[in-house]
Amino acid sequence: MRKPVINKKRQIIFVDDDVYVLKGYQRALEPFAYAWDVYFCTTGPEALTILGRQPIDAIITDMRMPGMTGIDLLEQVIQHYPSVIRMIMSGSIEEPSAYRAASLAHQLMAKPCEIQTIFGAVEETCHLRDKLSDKRLVKIITGLKSLPSVPTLYVRLIKEFEREQPTLAKVGEIISMDIAMTAKILQLVNSAFFSIPYKVSNLNQALSILGLNTIKSLVLSVGVFSEYQNRSFSAFSIEELWQHSIFVGNLSRAIAVSANLSRAEQDEAQMAGILHDVGKLIQTDIPGFYRLLSMNTKIPEIQMEYHYLGTSHAEIGAYMLSLWGLPSTVIKAVAFHHKPIAETAFKMDSIFCVYIANHLYYDERPNNKNALTLPPMDMQLLEQIKAAHMVEEWRYMAQRIFAGEKPD
Known part of the structure; x- marks a missing residue:
């Protein structure tokens, strides 16, 4: 099998007090030597020494270790190296310490775990992180204390x-x-x-x-x-965003059903629709950002985000969801719900379901004051995936949901 070309190897740290576990990782990772440089540590302080010496992409640590535990280690990583992707391995996610671990790690993984699963999770997260063009923003996002766990x-x-x-x-x-x-x-x-x-x-x-x-x-x-409902934002309504998200989730699923997508794709479309704007919550922690957006009403918000941040809530939200280990199909639908052309396989899928549902919400919502929220829907692109003829049917579904009726 031809291996993909990797321009720069990821720098990864594995931490486990059991040397035999580390040797097992080392053997299992040999096929991935083209993509990763891996450092194996038996203690937390040893891992911190490496982190202080060179840039690291991700750290995968066991939770239970003598001395400095995996939880203790991740607390240090968050404080000193917030842009590093953090994953923790646990034999049981039921124990109380696993809940603390889940709040510190970007992803909590059950032991034993296939190395392919670990590799895929790290690569998916790094790939989306790399899509965030502003490196300063990456550091802000991964280091925010209020970033939802x-x-x-x-x-x-x-x-x-x-x-x-x-x-x-x-x-x-x-x-x-x-x-x-x-x-x-x-x-x-x-x-x-x-x-x-x-x-x-x-x-x-x-x-x-x-x-x-x-x-x-x-x-x-x-x-x-x-996590945000008790906060107050003068230029931003959490409740309105919540209502919008539920609407888009339901309409995304209805569109997927109408387009004869599989049951799995219908589920993915609904989940992605509900979560598609989660990046907007994270943006509330960027001081003054929404006040700045509210002062510019002549340009669509999404364009203003790229102008001021070099990225948008779509990529930011997808990045966070990738840290949590959600399915890649959901992550992609969130990341590209404003520009499906960037990821399309030129067929109807969950990305297009969310893209269309999001547009129809703004087109059909009652008392729409013609706010310039989005650029127009790309009908030429919908023609290419043979979906343009369905838009009016989906528009009617949106109208029914707004009227409190079932979309179908």
């Missing part, structure tokens, strides 16, 4: 979903431990966005209606938005 409830759900036969009962048991999350899911399932013709009063009923994959998307998005 992957919700611990989501981590537990993913563990349950990895079982051969995940059950709604077990999922309901996990979610019910979080009263605020339970209330939010019940609020959502009874909202106009889901058009349920009767009152849903208990969590298990909500789960059976929405399904496991929709619940997974909601738990993740609610967890992220909740």
